[in-house]
Amino acid sequence: MAEPRALKGLTLLAVILAFLIPRLPALDRYVTTDEPKWMMRSANVYHALSDLSLKYTYQHEHPGVTVTWAGAAAFLRRYPRYTSTRTGQIERAEKLLIFLRNHHIPVMDILSTGRLYMVLFIAAAIILSFLISTRLLGLMIAFLGFIFIAFDPFFTALSRLLGVDGLMSALMLLSLLAYLSYLFNGRKRGYLLLSGISAGLSWLTKTPALFLITFIGLLTLINLVPKLQGRDRAERASTRMLIRQVWSVSAPALGWLAIACIIFVILWPAMWVDPLNTLKNIFFQTTRYALEGHENITFFNGRIYDIGDSAWNFYLISFLWRTTPPVLIGVGMAFLALVFHNRLKIPSKTMNVMLYLGLYTLLFTTAMSLGEKKFDRYLLPAHLACDLIAAFGWVMLADILTSRLAGRLSAGYLQLSKLILFGTIIAVQLTGVLQTYPYYLNYYNPILGGSDKASMVMMVGWGEGLDLVANYLNEQPSAEELRVISWYGDGPLSYLFVGQTVGMDVDMNLDFLKRADYVVLYINQIPRQLPNPEILGYFEQLTPDQVVKIDRLEYAWIYDMRKLK
Numbered sequence: 001m002a003e004p005r006a007l008k009g010l011t012l013l014a015v016i017l018a019f020l021i022p023r024l025p026a027l028d029r030y031v032t033t034d035e036p037k038w039m040m041r042s043a044n045v046y047h048a049l050s051d052l053s054l055k056y057t058y059q060h061e062h063p064g065v066t067v068t069w070a071g072a073a074a075f076l077r078r079y080p081r082y083t084s085t086r087t088g089q090i091e092r093a094e095k096l097l098i099f100l101r102n103h104h105i106p107v108m109d110i111l112s113t114g115r116l117y118m119v120l121f122i123a124a125a126i127i128l129s130f131l132i133s134t135r136l137l138g139l140m141i142a143f144l145g146f147i148f149i150a151f152d153p154f155f156t157a158l159s160r161l162l163g164v165d166g167l168m169s170a171l172m173l174l175s176l177l178a179y180l181s182y183l184f185n186g187r188k189r190g191y192l193l194l195s196g197i198s199a200g201l202s203w204l205t206k207t208p209a210l211f212l213i214t215f216i217g218l219l220t221l222i223n224l225v226p227k228l229q230g231r232d233r234a235e236r237a238s239t240r241m242l243i244r245q246v247w248s249v250s251a252p253a254l255g256w257l258a259i260a261c262i263i264f265v266i267l268w269p270a271m272w273v274d275p276l277n278t279l280k281n282i283f284f285q286t287t288r289y290a291l292e293g294h295e296n297i298t299f300f301n302g303r304i305y306d307i308g309d310s311a312w313n314f315y316l317i318s319f320l321w322r323t324t325p326p327v328l329i330g331v332g333m334a335f336l337a338l339v340f341h342n343r344l345k346i347p348s349k350t351m352n353v354m355l356y357l358g359l360y361t362l363l364f365t366t367a368m369s370l371g372e373k374k375f376d377r378y379l380l381p382a383h384l385a386c387d388l389i390a391a392f393g394w395v396m397l398a399d400i401l402t403s404r405l406a407g408r409l410s411a412g413y414l415q416l417s418k419l420i421l422f423g424t425i426i427a428v429q430l431t432g433v434l435q436t437y438p439y440y441l442n443y444y445n446p447i448l449g450g451s452d453k454a455s456m457v458m459m460v461g462w463g464e465g466l467d468l469v470a471n472y473l474n475e476q477p478s479a480e481e482l483r484v485i486s487w488y489g490d491g492p493l494s495y496l497f498v499g500q501t502v503g504m505d506v507d508m509n510l511d512f513l514k515r516a517d518y519v520v521l522y523i524n525q526i527p528r529q530l531p532n533p534e535i536l537g538y539f540e541q542l543t544p545d546q547v548v549k550i551d552r553l554e555y556a557w558i559y560d561m562r563k564l565k
Contacts, residue, residue, distance in 0.1 A: 029438045031467070172198075402418060489504060
């Protein structure tokens with residue numbers, strides 16, 4: 001017993017380190033476009049809690065409650081006097097930055113602290129998921145799967161931000177695995193309780209997590225059908241027996257739903273004081289987003305999409321770009337293993353769990369594809385499930401190879417062969433993280449051409465690189481007096497640049513831009529032809545003062561407008 005415990009302890013330690021090491025450094029390096037808004041909402045929630053204006057704990061329809069709790073905790077840690085020096089709610093993110101600068105409070109200290117809390121919160125969900133998976137899938141599949149998750153560049157990027165997608169994805173995975181453990185590991189109530197709690201937390205993070213209700217309901221129906229088919233004629237004729245059978249299967253799902261709803265209400269004070277309006281705002285706004293789509297022009301698969309339009313195959317293609325070669329190949333092998341499961345003698349529990357993970361991935365992707373507003377990060381929950389499925393595929397391949405070589409090699413050499421195979425796979429997975437640190441969002445599948453080709457196919461850039469622009473501008477003489485117009489100026493640039501930043505928008509004309517000291521163009525403006533072709537055509541004729549690159553890809557172009565005056 002001592003050896004398995006020691007092995008489990010070592011694998012747990014390895015997963016913890018693999019998760020934390022890529023995520024903890026450089027939390028103050030750059031800012032993404034949504035984070036200033038979450039900083040503002042966090043400040044508002046901190047203020048609402050301090051003066052018991054609980055209705056203002058509703059800040060957004062996402063609803064992002066867990067994120068604002070992390071952000072509010074960051075304000076408490078870094079600037080506890082915020083509520084005594086500022087009155088009322090803030091409606092625009094840039095006003096918060098101005099206020100903090102006027103009070104000489106380093107905004108990046110607060111943001112990086114909020115990010116740290118997010119990393120730790122997500123780490124807790126991932127560690128619990130790993131511990132559950134060791135009993136659900138076996139130690140080898142669980143370990144390899146969570147190493148894939150820990151070194152998934154896309155998840156690494158999104159799980160170290162003050163944003164909703166990384167946390168929602170981790171909580172959804174925890175809820176799903178805990179519920180499957182309840183079904184397949186003795187129906188222990190602790191699993192059901194944990195699943196319900198994590199589901200409620202995921203709903204408090206982002207509304208797509210409500211998909212769990214549909215999926216748990218589907219699992220209930222799937223488990224109900226065999227029981228109804230197995231009843232004899234006398235039982236079928238008995239209404240009481242029918243109700244008893246249905247209740248025995250559906251009661252856990254109803255209990256799960258009740259637990260999740262309780263968590264949703266208890267941890268969101270806005271639900272205490274104004275539940276009807278809070279829920280109405282959530283469902284009205286999220287429905288509007290799904291139906292109306294993007295509020296700006298988007299670019300995908302080499303084509304410009306007008307406002308409100310999107311590609312039906314967006315998530316299929318974006319998944320291929322955002323996943324890694326080991327995961328993509330592993331998913332393919334897992335599919336083949338499930339097709340030929342009779343020959344491979346896969347344990348029924350493992351096979352059922354993999355089928356459910358595959359169904360979860362397929363249905364979630366389909367559900368997200370129905371909405372018109374699409375971003376690659378919205379599919380992150382499917383990526384985590386695929387990481388586990390891929391691990392199953394690689395373990396099946398290793399088992400096949402060792403069974404074929406069993407008569408030719410000794411047991412020691414067989415184990416060494418497995419270690420070499422898994423070590424190589426993990427090294428390849430780790431390469432994507434190492435090559436892109438700390439700009440993990442710049443990772444794109446090398447099988448498809450990597451970041452060099454990605455910018456020709458999809459919208460690249462979510463604010464990363466503008467920190468390097470800020471560094472360059474801060475080195476210029478009298479940087480504090482410079483006026484810079486930039487795409488994504490609010491946050492990605494303004495949080496790090498010491499001068500004045502003006503965000504570029506589609507209403508600006510060329511004469512206005514010429515009055516700035518510097519103009520910064522960003523990578524995803526070019527394929528979308530924003531703010532308009534005339535302005536982009538003008539700058540194409542100029543030589544930029546500086547070009548900012550990340551891994552050979554040009555992200556930003558800095559133009560010194562003073563040289564043209």
